[in-house]
Structures are given as structure tokens and as C-alpha cells.
Amino acid sequence: MGLVRRNTPPPEETAAPPSADTLLSQLDDPDPELRREAALGLDGSAEAVAPLLDRVAGETEAAVRDAMLTTLAAHDTAQVAEGLAVHLASDDAGLRTAVAETLATMPNSVPALLPRLIDDDDHDVRVMTAMVLADLPHPEAMTWLAVMIREDPHPNVVTAAIDALLPSIGPEHHELLRGAVERFPDDPFLRFTVEAAVK
Amino acid sequence: MTETPVKVLVVDDAATVRLYHTSLLSEAGFAVEEAANGLEAVEAALTTAFDLFVVDVNMPKMNGYTCVETLRSETVGTPAPVLMISTEDRPGDAERAYAAGANLYMVKPVSAERLVRVARMLTAGRGIPA
Numbered sequence: 129m130g131l132v133r134r135n136t137p138p139p140e141e142t143a144a145p146p147s148a149d150t151l152l153s154q155l156d157d158p159d160p161e162l163r164r165e166a167a168l169g170l171d172g173s174a175e176a177v178a179p180l181l182d183r184v185a186g187e188t189e190a191a192v193r194d195a196m197l198t199t200l201a202a203h204d205t206a207q208v209a210e211g212l213a214v215h216l217a218s219d220d221a222g223l224r225t226a227v228a229e230t231l232a233t234m235p236n237s238v239p240a241l242l243p244r245l246i247d248d249d250d251h252d253v254r255v256m257t258a259m260v261l262a263d264l265p266h267p268e269a270m271t272w273l274a275v276m277i278r279e280d281p282h283p284n285v286v287t288a289a290i291d292a293l294l295p296s297i298g299p300e301h302h303e304l305l306r307g308a309v310e311r312f313p314d315d316p317f318l319r320f321t322v323e324a325a326v327k
Numbered sequence: 328m329t330e331t332p333v334k335v336l337v338v339d340d341a342a343t344v345r346l347y348h349t350s351l352l353s354e355a356g357f358a359v360e361e362a363a364n365g366l367e368a369v370e371a372a373l374t375t376a377f378d379l380f381v382v383d384v385n386m387p388k389m390n391g392y393t394c395v396e397t398l399r400s401e402t403v404g405t406p407a408p409v410l411m412i413s414t415e416d417r418p419g420d421a422e423r424a425y426a427a428g429a430n431l432y433m434v435k436p437v438s439a440e441r442l443v444r445v446a447r448m449l450t451a452g453r454g455i456p457a
Contacts (some may be wrong), residue, residue: 134334167331190393217415219416219420219423221384221385221390221391221392221393221420221423222390222393225385225386225387225390228385230389251414252414252416252417255385266442285438287341287343287344287435287436288341290343291341291342291343291344294342294343306441315436316436316438317344317347317435317437320343320346320347320350321343321347324346324347325343
């Protein structure tokens with residue numbers, strides 16, 4: 129066996145990752161790509177939670193906002209859930225839907241908020257809550273949707289909850305659904321939704 | 328002269344809403360396709376010349392306002408009318424829809440008769456069944 133000369137490459141010069149302080153200041157950079165990189169780079173940083181929550185509603189670039197929400201969602205804490213849930217009532221459709229999608233990935237912290245969200249005075253917030261529950265990986269999600277179907281006074285919330293429950297609907301839900309039709313006999317869409325669901 | 332059916336794209340993340348609107352509009356003679364969010368709608372509009380878009384507001388991936396703005400942008404550039412239907416009835420929602428490029432904004436629930444009537448009005452002159 130001949131000798132094999134190993135050409136060991138010179139050690140690569142790798143830049144040290146930016147500090148959390150650097151990334152936090154980068155969140156206010158005029159360049160959205162730098163803001164996005166900073167938001168993602170702050171993944172796992174507890175000290176970044178409050179600054180990200182402060183900035184998420186004011187962020188104008190969807191890609192940056194989504195990066196902020198991704199980093200925040202990974203914490204799945206009460207602070208993050210409460211800080212984001214207020215935006216379910218936002219006038220910004222992009223923000224409220226992005227927040228709903230984010231909350232749906234936070235099964236540890238979101239359940240504690242549900243009694244308040246399900247009882248919110250704003251029926252649009254309750255519709256968004258049904259959207260959250262539709263995708264929330266939590267064993268009680270279907271139970272909460274059933275509560276909304278059974279008790280919510282607004283037909284749009286009830287139909288949103290039925291739609292969210294749709295993939296899991298079985299014969300055991302038929303009485304619940306028919307009860308919703310009885311509560312809103314003049315709502316043709318709700319009746320259609322229930323008929324489609326029980327077929 | 329052969330008239331072609333009026334093509335409608337129903338855009339809503341709620342399967343039951345899509346089914347409801349599709350059912351009503353199909354029975355009224357429209358040729359209906361569906362998209363589950365704004366992004367799917369934009370992709371569909373790039374390959375098909377729809378005569379009417381019926382668009383929800385709160386949707387994942389791309390919300391209704393952004394969808395309509397994109398439909399009106401140079402990227403798609405559709406002149407077809409857009410009807411936005413949403414649960415949102417806060418002050419400013421309709422203005423936001425019109426600013427994005429919608430022709431009409433209605434708050435759910437919309438009766439079957441009204442949906443078909445409005446769809447016919449918005450597509451008048453575009454073939455069957457206007």
C-alpha cells in the first residue's frame with residue numbers, strides 16, 4: 129500500500145456568531161433581510177422575547193414578522209401567548225391570521241388563554257380563536273370547539289367552530305350540530321354547514 | 328355564437344364556506360373553482376382567466392387583502408371583479424378591501440339569493456349566466 133499524502137486543509141476562519149445584543153439592535157435595521165436574520169438568530173434567547181413582542185405588530189415586512197413569530201412560538205410560554213393573543217383583534221388581517229397560525233403551534237401555553245378568548249366580547253376574536261383551535265395539537269381542542277358550538281351567541285363563531293371541528297366530526301357530534309341549527313334557525317349557511325358535516 | 332360559462336374562483340380556507348359558495352354559484356350556472364388561501368388563488372389566476380373572484384379575508388399563507396392586491400398587481404393584473412366576504416365588520420374593513428382592489432365587500436352571513444344576485448351583477452356581460 130502506497131503512502132497517501134493527506135492534504136489537510138487550513139483551518140477555516142469562521143466568524144463568531146453575532147451576540148444577542150448585536151442581533152437585538154439589528155431588529156431595528158432599515159434592511160428587512162437583516163431584521164429577518166436577526167429575528168431568526170434570536171431563536172432560544174429568552175431576553176429577545178420582550179423586544180420581539182414589542183416589534184411584531186409594527187413590523188411592515190411579512191417575512192420579517194413571520195420570522196419573529198417563528199422565534200417567539202418556540203418559547204411557547206404564557207408571556208408569548210398573552211403577548212400575541214392581543215393581536216387576534218388587530219385591524220391588520222395579515223397580523224391577526226399570522227398570530228392565529230402561530231398560537232396554533234403553542235399547545236403548552238395557549239390552553240390557559242382559551243377561557244378568556246372563547247368569552248371575548250369581540251365575536252371576530254372568537255372566530256379567530258376557532259381558527260387557532262382547528263390546528264392546535266391539544267387533546268382538549270375538540271372539547272373547546274364543542275363548547276363554542278353549543279354556547280356561543282354569534283352564528284359566525286358557531287360556523288367557524290363547526291368548520292374547525294369538521295375533520296374530526298363523527299356520529300357523536302350530530303346532536304351537538306343539530307342543536308346549533310335549532311339555535312340559529314334563520315341562518316341558511318349554518319344549516320348548510322351542519323348538513324354537509326353530518327353527511 | 329357560443330357563450331362560455333362565467334368562471335368564478337371561490338377563495339376561502341373554510342371547507343364548508345367553499346362548499347356553500349360553490350354549491351350556490353354552480354346551481355346558478357357559474358363554472359366554479361376553489362382555492363384554500365390567497366396563495367392558491369394567485370397561482371390559479373396566473374393560469375386561468377376568471378370572471379369573478381369571491382375572496383375571504385382571514386386565511387393562512389396569504390390573507391384576502393394581500394391576495395386581492397396581488398391579483399390587481401402587475402404580477403397577475405386581472406381586471407375581473409372581486410367580491411370580498413368576511414366575518415369582519417369592524418370600521419375600516421370595507422375601506423381596506425376597496426383600497427386593495429375589491430369591487431364589493433360583504434359581511435357574513437350572506438344569503439344565497441344575495442350572493443347569486445351580486446355575482447350576476449358583477450359579471451354582467453361576461454357570458455352565461457349573466
